[in-house]
Amino acid sequence: MELFSSRLEPLFGTFPEAVFYLFGGQLVWYNEVGDMLLGEEDFPLDLLFALAEHPGQTMEVALGRHSYRVTASPMDGGDLLVLRALPDPEEQKHPFSNSVHRMRECLSNFTAVQWKMKRMMEYRQLTGEFQQELANQTRLVYQMLRLTRQAELTQELNDKIFPREEGFDLAMVCEGMAQEAAWLADLAGVRFDYTSNVQNLGFQGSKSLLTQMLLALVSNAIRAAGKEGFVQMKFHAEKGRVIISLKDSGAGIPEDRLATLFSGQAPEDIPRPGEGAGLGLYNAQRIAALHGGVIIAQSGQDGGTSLVVSLPIVTPSSVPARNNPGYDNLGGYSPVLIELSDVLPWQAFVPAEKED
Numbered sequence: 492m493e494l495f496s497s498r499l500e501p502l503f504g505t506f507p508e509a510v511f512y513l514f515g516g517q518l519v520w521y522n523e524v525g526d527m528l529l530g531e532e533d534f535p536l537d538l539l540f541a542l543a544e545h546p547g548q549t550m551e552v553a554l555g556r557h558s559y560r561v562t563a564s565p566m567d568g569g570d571l572l573v574l575r576a577l578p579d580p581e582e583q584k585h586p587f588s589n590s591v592h593r594m595r596e597c598l599s600n601f602t603a604v605q606w607k608m609k610r611m612m613e614y615r616q617l618t619g620e621f622q623q624e625l626a627n628q629t630r631l632v633y634q635m636l637r638l639t640r641q642a643e644l645t646q647e648l649n650d651k652i653f654p655r656e657e658g659f660d661l662a663m664v665c666e667g668m669a670q671e672a673a674w675l676a677d678l679a680g681v682r683f684d685y686t687s688n689v690q691n692l693g694f695q696g697s698k699s700l701l702t703q704m705l706l707a708l709v710s711n712a713i714r715a716a717g718k719e720g721f722v723q724m725k726f727h728a729e730k731g732r733v734i735i736s737l738k739d740s741g742a743g744i745p746e747d748r749l750a751t752l753f754s755g756q757a758p759e760d761i762p763r764p765g766e767g768a769g770l771g772l773y774n775a776q777r778i779a780a781l782h783g784g785v786i787i788a789q790s791g792q793d794g795g796t797s798l799v800v801s802l803p804i805v806t807p808s809s810v811p812a813r814n815n816p817g818y819d820n821l822g823g824y825s826p827v828l829i830e831l832s833d834v835l836p837w838q839a840f841v842p843a844e845k846e847d
Contacts, residue, residue, distance in 0.1 A: 514569035658807025
């Protein structure tokens with residue numbers, strides 16, 4: 492390290508940002524600020540090597556409760572990484588969590604009324620005339636439920652109310668969500684591909700929270716891709732970590748927006764269709780941090796955005812023999828359908844038949 496120190500210390504030793512130099516697959520030099528980061532318990536050293544695989548690009552890394560703007564530059568056969576700390580976002584307060592439970596009740600009752608209306612119209616042979624109007628009403632209901640669910644999750648995370656940890660099959664959770672997302676994305680004109688290098692992966696953590704984290708990432712990617720676009724989702728387990736990545740073919744994220752991607756701030760005062768309320772990725776980053784992980788956001792020069800989640804694998808003592816995606820109880824509502832309600836066509840919301 493002395494050889495590299497004599498060359499790099501005069502250049503980067505007094506930088507106010509953390510600077511790391513990687514050479515030959517090893518971390519060979521870092522400045523004082525970088526040394527402080529390495530001393531933090533939740534700093535994943537392997538993350539530096541993952542970032543170095545994208546030279547010449549600017550990325551944002553959510554690390555614990557802090558975010559960093561990262562630049563990776565090739566230098567003398569190695570890679571120089573500079574991590575600039577971004578200002579911590581103000582904690583978002585949404586003090587109406589108690590009303591969410593009541594709203595779920597109302598929405599369930601509204602759905603039941605719709606089903607009865609459909610039966611009545613079928614009896615009077617009026618279904619074709621009002622089918623689209625019924626579906627549009629359902630879509631609006633799903634959009635309201637989506638916003639209230641996000642606000643409720645934000646409030647629970649602010650209040651540090653976390654669902655219990657358990658052993659479950661994380662690979663199966665991802666696969667189940669990808670399968671449902673694929674056919675719904677197809678309705679929106681988006682191709683959705685999923686690959687994995689493992690069939691099963693026992694994992695210890697909050698199944699409910701991690702499912703909602705995945706849901707936010709999947710829905711964000713489909714929105715960003717847009718009609719006639721595509722999304723690639725990958726699930727890989729390697730070197731004691733699980734890497735979940737989603738890459739879309741959208742327009743990419745402007746640099747000024749990239750800095751606030753995980754801040755909880757909506758791009759508009761009033762969210763427009765396809766934009767959301769700005770809480771999905773904000774909560775996703777917090778959930779990843781609770782599990783000792785990080786989320787990396789990267790916008791390509793030719794468009795498109797990649798979101799990469801890196802989580803340490805905590806092996807559970809036991810995993811249930813059968814494992815479904817384990818969505819939270821929404822009274823029969825599909826969480827994926829709820830999240831994509833503002834980008835799907837009305838045909839996806841035609842009231843389904845119920846058993847008597």
